[in-house]
Amino acid sequence: MIPTAILLLVLFVVTLSVAAYSTYGERKVAAFLQDRIGPNRAGPFGILQPLADGAKMFMKEDFVPAAANKKLFFLGPAIAMTTALLTGVVIPWGDSITLFGTTIDLQGADPEIGILYVFAMVSIGVYGIMLGGWASNNKFALLGAVRAAAQMVSYELGMGLSIVALVMLTGTLSLSGIVDYQIAHGWGVIQQPLGFLIFLVCAFAETNRAPFDMPECETELVGGYHTEFSSMRLGFYLFAEYTNMFISSAVIATLYFGGYHVPGLASLNLDPNLATIIGVAAMFAKTFFFIFFFMWVRWSIPRFRFDQLMNLGWKKLIPLGILNIVLTGGVYYFLKG
Amino acid sequence: MSATMQPLTSRSRVVSDKKMTLMERIYLPAVIGGLFITIRHFFRTKRPTIQYPEKKRPIAAIYRGQHVLKRDEKGRERCTSCGLCAVACPAEAITMVSAERKKGEEHLYREEKYASIYEIDMLRCIFCGDCEDACPKEAIFLTDRIVQADYLRMPFVFGKDELVEPMDPAKRVDVSKRQTPDVLKFKQEKRYAHNR
Numbered sequence: 410m411i412p413t414a415i416l417l418l419v420l421f422v423v424t425l426s427v428a429a430y431s432t433y434g435e436r437k438v439a440a441f442l443q444d445r446i447g448p449n450r451a452g453p454f455g456i457l458q459p460l461a462d463g464a465k466m467f468m469k470e471d472f473v474p475a476a477a478n479k480k481l482f483f484l485g486p487a488i489a490m491t492t493a494l495l496t497g498v499v500i501p502w503g504d505s506i507t508l509f510g511t512t513i514d515l516q517g518a519d520p521e522i523g524i525l526y527v528f529a530m531v532s533i534g535v536y537g538i539m540l541g542g543w544a545s546n547n548k549f550a551l552l553g554a555v556r557a558a559a560q561m562v563s564y565e566l567g568m569g570l571s572i573v574a575l576v577m578l579t580g581t582l583s584l585s586g587i588v589d590y591q592i593a594h595g596w597g598v599i600q601q602p603l604g605f606l607i608f609l610v611c612a613f614a615e616t617n618r619a620p621f622d623m624p625e626c627e628t629e630l631v632g633g634y635h636t637e638f639s640s641m642r643l644g645f646y647l648f649a650e651y652t653n654m655f656i657s658s659a660v661i662a663t664l665y666f667g668g669y670h671v672p673g674l675a676s677l678n679l680d681p682n683l684a685t686i687i688g689v690a691a692m693f694a695k696t697f698f699f700i701f702f703f704m705w706v707r708w709s710i711p712r713f714r715f716d717q718l719m720n721l722g723w724k725k726l727i728p729l730g731i732l733n734i735v736l737t738g739g740v741y742y743f744l745k746g
Numbered sequence: 747m748s749a750t751m752q753p754l755t756s757r758s759r760v761v762s763d764k765k766m767t768l769m770e771r772i773y774l775p776a777v778i779g780g781l782f783i784t785i786r787h788f789f790r791t792k793r794p795t796i797q798y799p800e801k802k803r804p805i806a807a808i809y810r811g812q813h814v815l816k817r818d819e820k821g822r823e824r825c826t827s828c829g830l831c832a833v834a835c836p837a838e839a840i841t842m843v844s845a846e847r848k849k850g851e852e853h854l855y856r857e858e859k860y861a862s863i864y865e866i867d868m869l870r871c872i873f874c875g876d877c878e879d880a881c882p883k884e885a886i887f888l889t890d891r892i893v894q895a896d897y898l899r900m901p902f903v904f905g906k907d908e909l910v911e912p913m914d915p916a917k918r919v920d921v922s923k924r925q926t927p928d929v930l931k932f933k934q935e936k937r938y939a940h941n942r
Binding site for chain 1: 780783
């Protein structure tokens, strides 16, 4: 019980600090992709920039519009942040580690329905955005919220279908089970290239990241659902977005890139604890690569139009997802069955 | 594009709205191409950036920055508060109040009349240098100093304490860079050589 509590605390702190440093990373990556240098004044290489940004957020006036629904206005950012933080619990960050005679699984919880839990939490995250946009009593915020809801519902379908094919292969919904399958049979991206592609595209839409950042689309909607938010409430929304990005990257790494699996590590016969630490490092390396990839795409590709987004989701990704399920089933039946 | 018109760059393309091929319609090749373009920039050296306060961009010799009210060789203020600079100023940034020199102030002011208050609003100033051209006493010059940023408006109204150069000969403001041969020739034509 106590080791799990400590693990969760560590996970909480790590998630928050990764999210905080993602803001710094985003600005640096954006700058480098645009031949600029990026923040470099707060501390060496601007490493203290997130702290400065956080302090700034707290110093700002916490403004609530007169016509806003006060309770929901308060609830929106809280839901967005909470659900974003809850998702990390089921992700297997590493194999088990033995400390002081007790063996600890580096996974907060391992429910049988791990991947469904992730989906559930992400779906509840929509409420944070919806409530925030609705409570603002502002047409831009409402439009942003409506877009976010429509977008997330649409892309959850495509995402779910791509997962179905993976689950058919692995025969389990548990995230650690999926990792175990990949350790035994090779990474998911090799077995499910089409599924991976669909999942990746949907992950961009689910996290409201460019090129699918319609809900906050500055050029059309001012700030989208967080137009009326200021101070740390806005901070929570931005933070939730970066947390979601971190979790999505971790989920991609877990489902399609073997999680904490390092090929060839098992044959070295290392000390189990050391192997676990290398595994955790590998997991984080994969996750960070995908965070970088999210940023890389954001600063390369222009935003879609909303009808294009819906077109892509309903008319391209969902049929592709179904095709992928059929293909997977066929291959599974003829080759392995 | 007509035959007589020259393309502005070598990269101009003829636009057409032909039906896209399958490769174009699945977008992914174009997306990946775009990603490769940006990643090439990621590793490029960031040459254009100048780390400003530590490193400064070279500025022209005749750069027109913050003004200075010069003193003469003996440390006396040259300005006689004639008001020609204020008249010449297109932005109406200069104001002044004249005063008469008292006995015993001969070491401070060169002539009997001087400006007791002399103010330039640096937010109104357009740094055209007309005040410098108008000055018959070679008193006001624009220098290569940049007006510092501030959080409020009032500090941008520079008074005599900021405009007049220090008495100490070692701390005088060098305006010789602005005095290019062309400038000197121009000033000679104005026949104010007795003030130099």
